Amino acid sequence: MTPKSRLLPLFLLSFFSLFLYSYYHSSLHLFAPETLHFNGNPTNTPSSYFNHLGNPSSVPPNxxxxxxxxxxxxxxxxxxxxxxxxxxxxxxxxxxxxxxxxxxxxxxxxxxxxxxxxxxxxxxxxxxxxxxxxxxxxxxxxxxxxxxxxxxxxxxxxxxxxxxxxxxxxxxxxxxxxxxxxxxxxxxxxxxxxxxxxxxxxxxxxxxxxxxxxxxxxxxxxxxxxxxxxxxxxxxxxxxxxxxxxxxxxxxxxxxxxxxxxxxxxxxxxxxxxxxxxxxxxxxxxxxxxxxxxxxxxxxxxxxxxxxxxxxxxxxxxxxxxxxxxxxxxxxxxxxxxxxxxxxxxxxxxxxxDFCFREVIPERTVRSFDELDPVLKSVQKENTIILLSIFGASQIITRNMLCHFERLDIRNYILLGPESEFLLDLARRGHPVVNVQQLLNGVGGYKSMGSQGSYAQLIREILAMAYVIKKCLDSHYSSWVIDGNMVPVSADAFSIANEPSYDFFSARDSGLMFLRSSATATNIWIDDFIFKVAQTAKASMEDNSLSRERRHFVYFASESLQVNGVRIKKINELIFGLKIFSNYTSQTSLGDEKKIIFWPYEMELNYLQKALRSLGMWVVDGDSSCVAVVCHLS
Structure with a gap:
């Protein structure tokens, strides 16, 4: 064997080693967390690193x-x-x-x-x-x-x-x-x-x-x-x-x-x-x-x-x-x-x-009408759904309401609110929510209502609530509409007397409404009627003729129904529940007959907390979480 032929294997081995060394170090540089870029932005998050590797069995070098x-x-x-x-x-x-x-x-x-x-x-x-x-x-x-x-x-x-x-x-x-x-x-x-x-x-x-x-x-x-x-x-x-x-x-x-x-x-x-x-x-x-x-x-x-x-x-x-x-x-x-x-x-x-070993379903966020149907089906109880608007309600008031839902084993509800971190957090925790802004993107004529101005949020709330009600009626579900200015006292708070001659029940000034599933209600609640409700609200807001107490969905829906000659059964708040007024004095008992506590929309939060606490109805702690875990057998 010549000297050149003896050196050839050594040369090839050296070249191969150099290639492996270069590849190894370029790979380290490529995969180093501090050099990863996604969508043009650097990141060092664990999930971003995983996506870059694309290997489900791998973990990063660090x-x-x-x-x-x-x-x-x-x-x-x-x-x-x-x-x-x-x-x-x-x-x-x-x-x-x-x-x-x-x-x-x-x-x-x-x-x-x-x-x-x-x-x-x-x-x-x-x-x-x-x-x-x-x-x-x-x-x-x-x-x-x-x-x-x-x-x-x-x-x-x-x-x-x-x-x-x-x-x-x-x-x-x-x-x-x-x-x-x-x-x-x-x-x-x-x-x-x-x-x-x-x-x-x-x-x-x-x-x-x-x-x-x-x-x-x-x-x-x-x-x-x-x-x-x-x-x-x-x-x-x-x-x-x-x-x-x-x-x-x-x-x-x-x-x-x-x-x-x-x-x-x-x-x-x-x-x-x-x-x-x-x-x-x-x-x-x-x-x-x-x-x-x-x-x-x-x-x-x-x-x-x-x-x-x-x-x-x-x-x-x-x-x-x-x-x-x-x-x-x-x-x-x-x-x-x-x-x-x-x-x-x-x-x-x-x-x-959860702690009661009751199933929790996180991330139920409705962003389109196609996503709405299965969520409504999953939450309905005896063909009835509670629609809770969290527009205008503080986060802690909403959490207090949800703690009472847990206490009373009320689970047939869905929350409607604006796109926010709070709404996403509620969905993460297992509460079904409707992202109103995204839902309305699929509504023809929504933009013609005017998506700007001081009344834009109210119009979004009214249209979204009205369309969700329409979905309920089309699916043969009755629905309760409630606002953040109330809290249920008893488990039968959202039940209604059997009065078949009425399909609509309303506490117009307090934001409480019941819509019975019926052919009559379904025939009334069509797209034209929904836009009439929104137009009524827009006109009232533009001339600034309405007090804050009446700037909510139930008031405008009740007005539009009456204009159309629909009979509405009035819910008397003072008989159905307890209303906290500005001159409210502390009391320790609600009485067995009371189903819901109401209060004015603009009541000062500290005063409201004190009033609810005196009634035993303030059930959130300093972390804005429920003070109790209440288990109900499935």
Whole structure:
């Protein structure tokens, strides 16, 4: 072989190595989060990164997974926990282990020297074991506290995310995990955090424990079909909980504010509130539960059947158990694998459940008439639908109304409002909403009504309400129209006496109206009539002849019906309900006969809150969330 022929393979190898090196570094530059561009704008959001990669099983290079082990004085529990973590399959990933060891409580040396010696010996034994424990997958960090802080501080002080790509998997020392747990969690993160088509801001993490507890008093039984592998449930799971970075930061700041103001995490109607009243600051979960209730956040859970889970609590004696109760579930591992545990359905296919284990349907936002029909069908009850206009109502008044809907188990409603962050947030929380501006884009002649000027919003409200009513009548649904200046007192607030000679009932000045489904009502409520209602409103607004109290849909609809010779049954507000006037004096009883509380549209908010509070009808807290969880069996 000539010298040149001997050098040829070496030259080819060098050229190929140079090509791989160049390709690798150009790929790193291309995929670096700080250099990603979408629609001409730079971004470093996790979902944007996923879209750029286009690979549902991938995570970005700066993805960080940290295991947070919370330990105290249970050597056998901790050793079992750490060994199960070390036996898991991490592939070629770098995974960090942080062990937090709480200190034992102070011992009275006057009569406890022997106890103190045993505790010191046990602490030394645990520390020696942790120091010598081999963790070959990433960094090992040990935090040994100088004083006893308890379980609450162990959880809350274990983590402050350093980036939006850092995730914490928190395990207490009496847990045992499956060798499959990490592969499952990484796949879940890739699919439901980095995949923008599956990402949802309401999801705060995932629990690996077997779901077995409904926190709302008198809630539904926790029953799932055998085909369900993943679902969303509000309750946090402390036996192997994955935490997403942003919601956890949000919670920590919320906790700091509430703790500093001495606001307790009391949520009426929850079993966990009883735990807090009994154990106080020894536990942390009531704080997190109150937070996720105020934000309407959800957790991903698994359902692997036959009481199996990827994380098992041995329920050893400690803060939560006076004596050891044994494993709560059976560990799912490769030997017992009889299903595709990595199957991740699209988020739109998963079911969501609240604290009562009642199904929640988020993101029901109607933007077109084609989207309206299925939503109306889904909310109607006994062929009746409540149409609530939130135009002009403050956010907190609307939330108070919705809390009363929950209290009374009123679920056949849909909210109509202007395009806003508030409307989107209501939809995110599971309330069905109509985006009025987008809905009216499909209405011929809408622009001819004049979409500008001081009365434009009123015209939009009137047209949207009128067209939604038309859809209801065409679908053979009766409808109630209500405004934000009222609140229901009783469960039968939106029922009407059986007077078949009337199809329309109205409390004209208060914004309350009932339209019975009938052929007569359907024949009246046509496009021409709808535009007459809008024209009446426009004319009144242009000459400024109408007081604020009458600038609402019900007034103009009632006027137009009367002009057309339609008989309307008047609803007497003072008999049907209680009306709060400016000279209202505090009272403590509504009386059994009252169905609705009314008040003037421009009543000052603080005065209204005081009046409703004196009647027991102000049911929102400082977070503008319901003070109670009320479960009604489905």
């Amino acid at each position: 993805f960080t997974f940290i295991i947070k082990v919370l330990a105290f004085d249970r050597f056998d529990s901790l050793s079992r926990c750490l060994r199960s973590l070390a036996n898991a399959d991490y592939g070629h990933d770098r995974v960090h282990l942080h062990v937090f060891i709480d200190h034992f409580k102070e011992v009275d040396l006057r009569n406890g020297s022997e106890v103190l010696s045993k505790k010191l010996e046990e602490s030394s034994r645990i520390l020696d074991f942790v120091d010598g424990f081999s963790w070959r997958f990433g960094e090992k960090f040990v935090h040994y506290r100088t004083g006893n802080v308890g379980l609450q501080a162990q959880w809350l002080e274990a983590w402050w995310p350093s980036s939006d790509d850092e995730f914490a998997f928190v395990v207490e020392d009496d847990l045992e995990v499956s060798p499959l747990y990490y592969e499952f969690l990484k796949t879940l993160i890739a699919n439901y955090y980095y995949n923008s088509s599956n990402f949802h801001p309401s999801i705060y993490g995932a629990s690996l424990q077997r779901p077995r507890f409904v926190a709302g008093k008198h809630g539904n039984k926790l029953q799932l079909g055998s085909e369900t592998r993943l679902f969303l449930y509000q309750l946090v799971g402390t036996w192997g909980q994955l935490l997403f970075p942003k919601p956890w930061k949000e919670f920590r700041l919320w906790y700091d504010e509430h703790k500093a103001k001495n606001i307790k995490p009391v949520l009426q109607g929850m079993v966990t509130t009883g735990w807090y009243k009994k154990m106080g600051e020894r536990i942390w979960t009531p704080w997190f539960i109150k937070f996720i209730h105020s934000r309407s956040y959800f957790n991903i859970y698994t359902n692997f059947l036959r009481e199996r889970a990827l994380s098992v609590s041995h329920r050893d004696a400690g803060v939560n158990y006076g004596k050891t109760a044994g494993p709560d579930s059976y560990l799912l591992d490769a030997r017992s694998l009889d299903l595709n545990f990595l199957e991740m359905l699209p988020l739109s296919n998963l079911k969501w459940y």
